[in-house]
Structures are given as C-alpha cells and as structure tokens.
Amino acid sequence: MEVRTIDDFYKETSLLVPAEINKEVGHFNVFQIADMIAIRARKGGGEMPYNRRAYYKISLICGRNRAEYADKVIEIETNALLFATPKIPYHYYPLDDQQSGSFCVFTDAFMLPSKSGVVLDDLPIYQPGSVPVFQVSDEATDEIRYIFRKMQKELASDYAYKYDLLRTYVLELIHFGQKLQPATSLYPTHTASSRISSLFIELLERQFPIESPRQQLRLRTAKEYAGQLAVHVNHLNKVLKAQTGKTTTEIISNRIAQEAKILLKQTDWSVSEISNSLGFEEVAHFSNFFRKQTTLSPVAYRV
Numbered sequence: 457m458e459v460r461t462i463d464d465f466y467k468e469t470s471l472l473v474p475a476e477i478n479k480e481v482g483h484f485n486v487f488q489i490a491d492m493i494a495i496r497a498r499k500g501g502g503e504m505p506y507n508r509r510a511y512y513k514i515s516l517i518c519g520r521n522r523a524e525y526a527d528k529v530i531e532i533e534t535n536a537l538l539f540a541t542p543k544i545p546y547h548y549y550p551l552d553d554q555q556s557g558s559f560c561v562f563t564d565a566f567m568l569p570s571k572s573g574v575v576l577d578d579l580p581i582y583q584p585g586s587v588p589v590f591q592v593s594d595e596a597t598d599e600i601r602y603i604f605r606k607m608q609k610e611l612a613s614d615y616a617y618k619y620d621l622l623r624t625y626v627l628e629l630i631h632f633g634q635k636l637q638p639a640t641s642l643y644p645t646h647t648a649s650s651r652i653s654s655l656f657i658e659l660l661e662r663q664f665p666i667e668s669p670r671q672q673l674r675l676r677t678a679k680e681y682a683g684q685l686a687v688h689v690n691h692l693n694k695v696l697k698a699q700t701g702k703t704t705t706e707i708i709s710n711r712i713a714q715e716a717k718i719l720l721k722q723t724d725w726s727v728s729e730i731s732n733s734l735g736f737e738e739v740a741h742f743s744n745f746f747r748k749q750t751t752l753s754p755v756a757y758r759v
Contacts, residue, residue: 461510465561468573482565484622486607487707489557490518509577512567512576514629515559516600523548523589530589535597537633539580542667543628558604562626579632603628651698655685656692660708664715669729673712676735680684690701713749716742727754 514537521532524547532548534556540546542564569575577594590601605648607625610618659681663673675681681704682689691706712734721732731742731754746754 465509472512477584482563482568482571484560484562484566484611484619484626486604486611489515489555489559509540511561511563512542513559513561514538514626515540516597517548517555517558517596517603518557519555520551521548521555522551524683533587535592535594537546537592537600537629539630541576541588543582543661544588547589548717551657558601558608559602560607560629563655565608566619567623567626571620572627574627575736579630579634580637581630582599590633592636593710596632600629600632603632616672624662644721646656649695649699651671652685652687652692652695656681656704656707659684660711664711666719666733668717668731669725672733673735676708678708681708709745709749713746716754717748717750718753727758 462632468477494713506580517532517536517538518534519532520534521536523530523532523536523538532708538548554590564576567574567576603625607622610621610625615621659675663675666673673685678693679689687690687695694702696702696707702710716734719725720727723730725733727742728739731739734742736742743753746752750757
C-alpha cells in the first residue's frame with residue numbers, strides 16, 4: 457500500500473507548500489473542507505484515496521459521511537471530530553452534498569517533544585484500539601470551529617512565536633477528543649497485569665503497518681512475544697485472557713488477519729507476497745489461516 461507524504465497531499469490539491477514551515481519547524485497547515493471539495497471538483501472529482509499517510513490530520517467534519525479505518529466502518533450522521541495517524545490507513549466520503557468543516561495537517565517534526573512537550577504516540581487518542589472518530593453536538597462543534605479559526609488567524613500572522621501557539625491549538629483539539637473517550641481508556645489501572653497487557657499490545661502494533669512485500673513480521677507466536685516481554689508464555693496468556701477475554705494467540709491472529717484484509721483490498725501484491733510478509737512459510741498455510749478467520753479464501757475476499 458502506498459504511503460502518502462505531505463508533499464503528495466499538496467500535489468493532489470495543487471496547493472503550494474509553505475517551504476519555510478518545512479525547513480524550520482516541521483509542517484503545519486489548516487484548511488476548509490469546502491475548499492478541498494471545490495478543488496477536487498475542478499480536478500474531476502473522485503473520493504479521498506484509501507491510504508496510509510505519513511502525517512497526522514485532525515478534521516471537523518460537518519455533514520453525513522462514512523469513515524473507514526482499517527476494517528472498521530463508522531457512520532457520521534451530522535458532526536464529527538476525526539483523528540488520523542500515520543499508523544492506520546483511512547478515508548471518508550460524503551453521503552450528501554451538505555459538507556463543511558475544517559482540518560489541519562501536521563508532521564512528527566512539528567510536534568516533537570522538545571517543541572510540544574508531548575510524545576504523540578503516548579497520548580490516549582493515538583493508542584492502538586482507541587476510537588478515531590467522535591460524533592459531537594452542535595455546541596461542541598461551535599467550540600471546535602473556534603479553535604480552527606484561531607489556527608487560521610495565527611498562521612496568517614507575523615507573530616514570532618506563532619508556531620508555539622499553533623502547537624497549543626493542536627493539543628487543545630487532541631484534549632477535546634480525549635475528553636470524549638470513555639474514562640477507562642483515559643485512566644487505565646496501573647497494575648502489573650495491565651502493564652504487561654499494555655506492553656504486549658504496544659509490541660504487537662509495532663509490527664504494523666506492512667508497507668512493502670519485502671517487509672516481514674518479526675514476531676509471530678505467543679512464545680516470541682513472551683520472550684520479548686521477559687515473562688512466561690503461560691503468564692502472558694493468563695494476563696491477556698483476564699484483561700481482554702482472548703488468548704495471546706487469538707489477539708495475534710486477529711491482528712494479522714486485520715492486516716491481511718487491508719493488504720488484500722488495498723494493494724496489488726500477490727497472495728504469495730502477502731503470505732510471506734505476514735510470516736507464513738507456505739501460501740497454503742496462509743489460505744487456511746485466513747479462511748478460519750473470515751470463512752473466505754484470500755482470493756475470494758479480494759474480489
């Protein structure tokens with residue numbers, strides 16, 4: 457699956473890249489969704505491509521839409537706050553003509569800990585399994601619109617510290633979204649078991665996304681993960697079963713199956729290439745695994 461860079465974004469929209477932002481402080485910019493719709497219409501229309509992107513994006517979407525993240529489909533009825541990360545491919549497309557809202561794009565470099573004081577991937581909103589889309593009320597929508605207006609005003613200013621201020625606005629949006637998450641997601645219990653579970657999920661997610669047929673999963677079995685975490689495989693299985701209701705092998709298999717679905721639908725790689733990248737020695741083994749997970753063969757699922 458192709459990974460879209462920030463330069464690709466500007467090429468697709470025929471907009472000029474503010475070069476000074478790239479060189480000095482990473483990249484940040486803010487846009488109106490109506491303007492993007494008008495640009496796509498002039499370029500012949502077409503939906504937002506389903507791809508991984510090498511940048512972060514926060515969007516306020518106003519209108520009926522359908523968002524697709526990995527293998528999840530989320531219906532947006534009116535207004536929603538959407539968080540996109542380089543880790544997960546996504547797209548959304550309108551279900552009616554009444555579309556408005558705003559979005560900002562930014563790179564890792566713009567929000568480096570030395571500049572923002574935070575590590576993005578440590579925040580609850582960007583944790584594996586977190587909810588990427590939040591339906592918001594009209595009142596909340598007005599608050600979010602105000603933050604985006606502040607971004608646009610500051611970006612156009614000549615204030616010497618405007619990028620520091622823009623980072624605080626980005627964090628304001630992130631915290632707005634995190635407050636909408638269930639309390640259990642924001643304040644997990646810090647027991648030894650939850651710590652092991654959290655480290656396992658983090659280690660699992662580091663294996664993904666698979667971005668090239670030449671890339672291969674490094675860890676495949678419960679025993680390999682237990683070894684990396686320096687715990688006995690039986691203890692890891694007991695912890696995960698208590699925390700998630702699933703065994704270590706079930707969690708690993710579900711995640712591999714999710715990645716297989718993405719690669720089958722969104723790349724032109726052969727089944728053999730996908731099988732190899734996911735760590736299967738034989739295509740037949742991959743086909744049997746996929747059929748058990750989905751009831752379909754890889755070829756049938758791809759059609």
